[in-house]
Amino acid sequence: MRKTIVAGNWKMNKTPKEALELIETLKPLVAGNDKTEVVFCPPFVDLLLAVEATKGTNIKIGAQNMYCAESGAYTGEVSPAMVKECGCEYVILGHSERRAYFGETNELVNAKVKKAFEHGLTPIICVGEKLEEREQGITIDLVRMQVKIALKDVDPENVKKAVIAYEPIWAIGTGKTATSVQAEEVCCAIRQVVAEVFGQEVADEIRVQYGGSVNAGNAAELFAMPNIDGGLVGGASLKADFAKIVNYD
Ligand code: 13P
Numbered sequence: 001m002r003k004t005i006v007a008g009n010w011k012m013n014k015t016p017k018e019a020l021e022l023i024e025t026l027k028p029l030v031a032g033n034d035k036t037e038v039v040f041c042p043p044f045v046d047l048l049l050a051v052e053a054t055k056g057t058n059i060k061i062g063a064q065n066m067y068c069a070e071s072g073a074y075t076g077e078v079s080p081a082m083v084k085e086c087g088c089e090y091v092i093l094g095h096s097e098r099r100a101y102f103g104e105t106n107e108l109v110n111a112k113v114k115k116a117f118e119h120g121l122t123p124i125i126c127v128g129e130k131l132e133e134r135e136q137g138i139t140i141d142l143v144r145m146q147v148k149i150a151l152k153d154v155d156p157e158n159v160k161k162a163v164i165a166y167e168p169i170w171a172i173g174t175g176k177t178a179t180s181v182q183a184e185e186v187c188c189a190i191r192q193v194v195a196e197v198f199g200q201e202v203a204d205e206i207r208v209q210y211g212g213s214v215n216a217g218n219a220a221e222l223f224a225m226p227n228i229d230g231g232l233v234g235g236a237s238l239k240a241d242f243a244k245i246v247n248y249d
Helices: 016-030 044-053 080-085 096-102 106-118 131-135 139-150 156-161 180-198 200-205 219-223 242-246
Strands: 004-009 036-041 059-063 090-093 122-127 163-166 207-211 230-233
Touching (some): 004 090, 004 207, 016 036, 016 044, 016 059, 016 242, 044 059, 080 106, 106 122, 106 139, 122 139, 131 139, 139 163, 156 180, 163 180, 180 200, 180 207, 219 230
Parallel strands (some): 004 036, 004 230, 059 090, 090 122, 122 163, 207 230
């Protein structure tokens, strides 16, 4: 039985002081929910205090990115060990904004996924199509390829633990959510490709989230779909309303 996972991707929002305020607002509102795993992913500079502020609560902390080398001359980057030592359990990898603005390729995402597991971090791997790709009818082909490359040469026991977030790019920050049927179709295809490569047992365990304009009004319908195990939430994770998404039913 897969546990639903709702993660807030804060993107480039919240200074340390603001992060603390948001955490203090949300802490009591999500407390006591043991049905859903709750993850906050603030910017790097907020991670240490976010871990400290959520100690002893049901909130877990994740980073939004990391580099795939151990250490060295990579100005501006953050290593897996740094993220781990901050107290993070999760790391978002391959977000479409990283792919679009910072040139991340499927191969780089794969290298990061493997590094994350080496360091005991659980990756939340983002995949998803652009509007023109949906219109060309290649959504499923494209997402299958993204998933296959991201998970290439990953140990099946680790694949079981991974989270894949299906985020159609046209639905991110646009207020235009995929319908639950559209989201389910792709999340189901993701589980299918995992089954083809790693076997049904692994596919039954891996969690697949939907992301893209998830809000308090649409979360319950999306998360009720058989292959959708929760959500990766952007804009709505920055407000008290995020608790309504966590406590969706
Ligand atoms: P929005 O929820 O703001 O559409 O962002 C989704 C997202 O990109 C989460 O990673």
